[in-house]
Amino acid sequence: MTDWQSRFSLAGRTALVTGASRGIGFEIARLFAEAGADVAGVARSAADLAPLRGAVEGSGRRFAAVAADLSDPAGPAAAARAAEDALGRIDILVNSAGIALVAPALDLDAQAWDRTMALNLRAPFLLSQAVAPGMIAAGGGKIVMISSQTGVVAMKDHAAYAASKGGLNALTKSLCAEWAGHNIQVNAICPTVVMTPMGRAVWSDPARADPLLAATPLGRFGEPVEVADAALYLASSASGLVNGATLMLDGGFTSV
Numbered sequence: 421m422t423d424w425q426s427r428f429s430l431a432g433r434t435a436l437v438t439g440a441s442r443g444i445g446f447e448i449a450r451l452f453a454e455a456g457a458d459v460a461g462v463a464r465s466a467a468d469l470a471p472l473r474g475a476v477e478g479s480g481r482r483f484a485a486v487a488a489d490l491s492d493p494a495g496p497a498a499a500a501r502a503a504e505d506a507l508g509r510i511d512i513l514v515n516s517a518g519i520a521l522v523a524p525a526l527d528l529d530a531q532a533w534d535r536t537m538a539l540n541l542r543a544p545f546l547l548s549q550a551v552a553p554g555m556i557a558a559g560g561g562k563i564v565m566i567s568s569q570t571g572v573v574a575m576k577d578h579a580a581y582a583a584s585k586g587g588l589n590a591l592t593k594s595l596c597a598e599w600a601g602h603n604i605q606v607n608a609i610c611p612t613v614v615m616t617p618m619g620r621a622v623w624s625d626p627a628r629a630d631p632l633l634a635a636t637p638l639g640r641f642g643e644p645v646e647v648a649d650a651a652l653y654l655a656s657s658a659s660g661l662v663n664g665a666t667l668m669l670d671g672g673f674t675s676v
């Protein structure tokens with residue numbers, strides 16, 4: 421391996437990836453295994469993780485399927501414990517599980533608000549809190565939050581979702597400040613729309629998608645692998661100086 425390859429390699433590392441049964445989380449977990457990491461994937465059902473097991477083990481890496489409801493207050497810590505038990509330790513945490521309950525602000529009820537915050541904001545905090553002691557004991561670690569451009573700029577019908585992602589960006593900075601002294605780097609990725617099951621559910625209607633595409637300098641949405649590539653950078657030693665960042669993968673939407 422050349423020097424640059426070893427900086428981007430995850431050989432010898434272990435990663436816990438949430439929302440790993442499909443979409444962005446699946447692609448991140450698959451790529452991390454290709455890059456050399458053993459992977460624990462979290463989803464609500466272990467059966468849904470069978471395709472990921474095939475991909476990770478096909479890359480010659482170890483895989484642990486962790487079934488947990490991360491919106492339950494006890495779910496994140498239990499998932500972290502199960503992943504640590506299976507892989508020995510967690511070097512990298514990627515918080516990708518999330519939901520988008522899209523509705524006009526006047527129609528959002530307290531239950532939708534609470535469901536959104538529980539999964540999109542509380543679970544990443546509790547998971548980070550659960551893996552941090554092991555990272556501190558090991559001399560460092562990497563935490564990557566999958567946030568959204570809506571955490572930075574307004575988007576109609578996304579009040580709860582946007583608030584959860586804005587909170588996640590703030591959490592990223594807080595954890596960076598608290599844990600940098602332990603060599604734990606905490607960063608967030610803010611993608612534009614990505615055509616995963618979540619993206620398709622909301623953005624397949626041209627009446628909603630076309631104005632956003634027109635306002636996006638690159639004129640297109642993202643692909644799961646583009647988010648995975650950014651996550652690999654933030655999880656690898658190549659990103660050694662990046663901390664507390666919100667990395668925009670938005671085709672320029674928030675720059676103009």
Ligand SMILES: NC(=O)C1=CN([C@@H]2O[C@H](COP(=O)(O)OP(=O)(O)OC[C@H]3O[C@@H](n4cnc5c(N)ncnc54)[C@H](O)[C@@H]3O)[C@@H](O)[C@H]2O)C=CC1
Pocket residue numbers: 438439440441442443444445462463464488489490491492515516517518519520539566567568569610611612613614615616617618619
């Ligand atoms: N798809 C998009 O357009 C964008 C997505 N994002 C963010 O990226 C992340 C991943 O999104 P997608 O892959 O598109 O979503 P998705 O809906 O395709 O996949 C979500 C994943 O989260 C898991 N999950 C859902 N509820 C859960 C729960 N209670 N407990 C445990 N796991 C649960 C699902 O099983 C699934 O694996 C989310 O945080 C989302 O907010 C950010 C910007 C754009």
Ligand SMILES: O=C(O)C(=O)C[C@H](O)C(=O)CO
Pocket residue numbers: 520522567568569570578581611612613614618619620622623
């Ligand atoms: O930044 C975005 O755009 C999103 O996060 C949108 C999600 O894809 C989504 O589907 C919520 O509408």
